[in-house]
Amino acid sequence: MTSPAAVPAIRARGLRKTFRSTDGSSVVAVDDVDLTIEPGEIVAFLGPNGAGKTTTVDMLLGLTRPDAGTVEVYGDSPRRAVEAGRISAVMQTGGLLPDFTVRETVVAIAALHGRPDRVDAVLERADLTALAGRRVQACSGGEQQRLKFALALVPDPDLIVLDEPTTGMDVASRQAFWAAMRADAAEGRTVVFATHYLAEADEFAARTVLMAHGRIVHDAATADVRAAYGGRTLTFRPPPDVVHTDGIDPAWLASVGRALAPLGVGDVEVSMASLESAFLALTADDGVLEAAGGHR
Numbered sequence: 001m002t003s004p005a006a007v008p009a010i011r012a013r014g015l016r017k018t019f020r021s022t023d024g025s026s027v028v029a030v031d032d033v034d035l036t037i038e039p040g041e042i043v044a045f046l047g048p049n050g051a052g053k054t055t056t057v058d059m060l061l062g063l064t065r066p067d068a069g070t071v072e073v074y075g076d077s078p079r080r081a082v083e084a085g086r087i088s089a090v091m092q093t094g095g096l097l098p099d100f101t102v103r104e105t106v107v108a109i110a111a112l113h114g115r116p117d118r119v120d121a122v123l124e125r126a127d128l129t130a131l132a133g134r135r136v137q138a139c140s141g142g143e144q145q146r147l148k149f150a151l152a153l154v155p156d157p158d159l160i161v162l163d164e165p166t167t168g169m170d171v172a173s174r175q176a177f178w179a180a181m182r183a184d185a186a187e188g189r190t191v192v193f194a195t196h197y198l199a200e201a202d203e204f205a206a207r208t209v210l211m212a213h214g215r216i217v218h219d220a221a222t223a224d225v226r227a228a229y230g231g232r233t234l235t236f237r238p239p240p241d242v243v244h245t246d247g248i249d250p251a252w253l254a255s256v257g258r259a260l261a262p263l264g265v266g267d268v269e270v271s272m273a274s275l276e277s278a279f280l281a282l283t284a285d286d287g288v289l290e291a292a293g294g295h296r
């Protein structure tokens, strides 16, 4: 994991990608993206569904050819960087063989890379040593993601790219996954990951690239992005008798709005639950009402 300081890990200029649907319409998935990532950075790509995160990541990896623009990975083409083992990825899709054990899977990929010496180290790093003898089909979704992470580490890449690596995991699995990632990044590997969750960017990335409609709309220190877009949220618990399975009693909500208006509070609303708040609400005794202030 060494690289001359002057050469960026990623240098993308004017990246653009349009997809055409069968009905003849077209979608601009990525629209004039410029991005430079220096060695050792940990960068989150944050954005809602369809923002263009996966398409951008695919172009960085050489899996999708841009319609316009250029990508260099350590000064080279993405394809050559992949072949040289300098960049490696944990993707959303991508099969694991269900009948192989965890260890057999790692051994097979290590053999392909000519790196049988890496098997034990990557199992350890992905916290899979205790599961090495388990068949892939018996592993949970979180454990399978950690196995993909282990496979991506086999060539000891300078840069690892993860596309929504914790999608579908429960809270405990996500924490285990990020603990493994954090231990790895502490040794200086460059990490770029796409996520829906502000909390994941917040906890893990020093820098956040916020994407919407194919464009980078903000690129700054994660704390600055949070301050600019997160606003402040005041959370409180409504009395149990106004919380019904289909939502909070609208008359009660209206009365909260009227009571708070003289204090200068506006935009009282019940927001859609994030994974975190849903988890908290489900594990609390009764519902949680979030009154959102500031812009989002």
Ligand SMILES: Nc1ncnc2c1ncn2[C@@H]1O[C@H](COP(=O)(O)OP(=O)(O)OP(=O)(O)O)[C@@H](O)[C@H]1O
Pocket: 019, 020, 021, 027, 028, 029, 030, 047, 048, 049, 050, 051, 052, 053, 054, 055, 056, 196
């Ligand atoms: N192969 C494709 N054919 C047609 N449209 C596509 C294709 N791939 C992506 N798109 C469209 O391009 C846009 C960007 O998609 P992309 O998957 O890059 O977004 P994303 O930010 O990764 O979203 P998600 O969080 O849902 O994975 C979306 O409107 C998507 O429907």
